[in-house]
Amino acid sequence: MNSQDHHAPGSPQIHEGSETRPDLSSLHVREDVAITGLCGNVHLPTGRTCDVSERHEGSCNFVGPDAAENLAAH
Numbered sequence: 001m002n003s004q005d006h007h008a009p010g011s012p013q014i015h016e017g018s019e020t021r022p023d024l025s026s027l028h029v030r031e032d033v034a035i036t037g038l039c040g041n042v043h044l045p046t047g048r049t050c051d052v053s054e055r056h057e058g059s060c061n062f063v064g065p066d067a068a069e070n071l072a073a074h
């Protein structure tokens with residue numbers, strides 16, 4: 001009997017929301033900033049917010065909380 005190893009491949013993990021870049025996985029969008037037309041990504045480890053226009057090219061430019069407050073819709 002020529003039995004081959006029967007490796008059950010296991011179901012591959014499909015990650016939903018593939019738009020999310022792995023290097024940005026620690027990001028959250030600050031909606032009060034995003035609503036003004038800015039990127040609004042928040043770098044959670046630092047709490048800084050991106051002040052570049054939404055869908056900008058390249059990487060985010062994070063600014064500190066004080067600057068982010070000025071960006072937010074009031």
Ligand SMILES: [Zn+2]
Nearest residue numbers: 039041050060
């Ligand atoms: Zn950004």
